[in-house]
Amino acid sequence: MEGTQVLHMALSVMECDLLKEIQAGYEKDTSLMTIIDAIVTKTATPKHFSWMKGVLRRKNKIVIPNETKIKDTILQWLHCSGAGGHSGRDVTHQRVKGIFYWKGIVKDIQAFVRSCSVCQQCKSDNSASPGLLQRLPIPEHIWSEVSMDFIEGLPLSAGKSVIMVVVDRLSKAAHFIALAHPYSALSVAQTFLDNVYKLHRCPVSIVSDRDVVFTSEFWKEFFKLQGVTLQMSSPYHPKSDGQTEVVNRCLESYLRCMCHAQPHLWSKWLALAELWYNTNNHTSTNTTQFEIVYGRPPPVHLPYLPGESKVAVVARSLQERESMLLLLKFYLMRAQHRMKQFADQQRTELDFEIGEYVYLKLQPYRQNSVVYRSNKKLAPKYYGPYKILDKCGEVAYKLDLPAESQIHPVFHVSQRKILVGNVPTTNHLSSMFPSVFEKEPENILERKMVNRQGRAVTKVLVKWVNEPVEEATWEFLFDVQKKFPDFEA
Secondary structure, X not given: OOHHHHHHHHHHHOOHHHHHHHHHHHHHOHHHHHHHXXXXXXXXXXXXXXXXXXXXXXXXXXXXXXXXXHHHHHHHHHHXXXXXXXXXXXXHHHHHHOOEEOOOHHXXXXXXXXXXXXXXXXXXXXXXXXXXXXXXXXXXXXXXXXXXXXXXXXXXEOOEOEEEEEEEOOOOOEEXXXXXXXOOHHHHHHHHHHHHHHHHOOOOEEEEOOOHHHHOHHHHHHHHHOOOEEEEOEOOEOOOOOHHHHHHHHHXXXXXXXXXXXXXXXXXXXXXXXXXXXXXXXXXXXXXXXXXXXXXXXXXXXXOOOOOOOOOOOOOOHHHHHHHHHHHHHHHHHHHHHHHHHHXXXXXXXXXXXXXXXXXXXXXXXXXXXXXXXXXXOOOOEEEEEEEEEEOOOOEEEEOOOOOOOOOOEEEHHHEEEOOOOOOOOOHHHHHOHHHHOOOEEEEEEEEEEEEOOEEEEEEEEEEOOOOHHHOEEXXXXXXXXXXXXXXX
């Protein structure tokens, strides 16, 4: 398309008020007035510039005076409108430079797009995973610090469908315990006593994710009385030391290989799986878990050959055992350092200051107490901004969430995005789409029971205020009651 055609289309679309602002802005821009006077009086012919119908052009593009308000209006038009579509920096630049020209246009477009609050909330963060890997300290003694997790979704076997995995963080030895579903904090604690405590006494600390069992008041109080420190991952960033997850994968692979033809018999293989795992040579420790715990190699059953006598396993001295533990810690430190180097190659280090504002990434279909989302699929990816109240550790921060929120206010650094620009005084999303964020329920038209994550829950057909019946939507009753506590559903 010719430049004159683009210009003609631009002028036909642009509002008259904007053209008047551009023309008025020329009078305040001395550098442009010099060029205009030279063209009008024909005292000089500035290269690439022309004057037509009261508008200064450069290579057939409208020249914009040095007025921030005019530039912002143009960028709002070509970036935030339906035609602009909140495109990225390069696409927006192509749109703007096809019609307009001003000095520093690339820098201004980059700053505008980067500070666009809608883009910050609704677009994915394509930067490297925030937050460097945080290594846990090497434990002092065997079975003094453990990590715990569950493997769920297994077929029913002897009345059990869950495996509780407990791993010693120093020796890497593990216990695999079958559980029946549903299980509670009380039953898990009793299972821990029956299978781990009786062998190794109570640990000093337990590393886990934020499963409902581990966050229950019973679990916290029970282990508090035992003097055990509970170390949990950040909410909605279930990555602790990664150790238990690796053991889970090993166990799942073993069971898959051993009983894929008869999966309902997996519980019969669990004891052999534990022996198999604990007698494997571990790459981080450079020995077997069995030898670390018991101070001798795992027994090897050799077939009896005529003429040979049985030779007893040579006992190891305590001094040799202590030497082996020192060597073990050396290998673990080396493995941790190597793992951190590899992990940090795909990560970026982010550090926020207390008092700064950040956008928060909410989990789809969850965390509805922070902000109501009528449609989860098309909801923004980030909400806020929220103020940082405190720094908790190296990669976790406490946020000033709304008073009605019912979730843990501490989040991993990967769940937030720094606010670029000033703190918005109004919610741009709600002003653009008031029907989504401000509508209120009028009455309930229908009810039905549906399956939600294995549980029967109620869904209601909501008739919204000032909207026709045809616009009624199906919502979860729990979400409606939480968002509108005064509404009698």
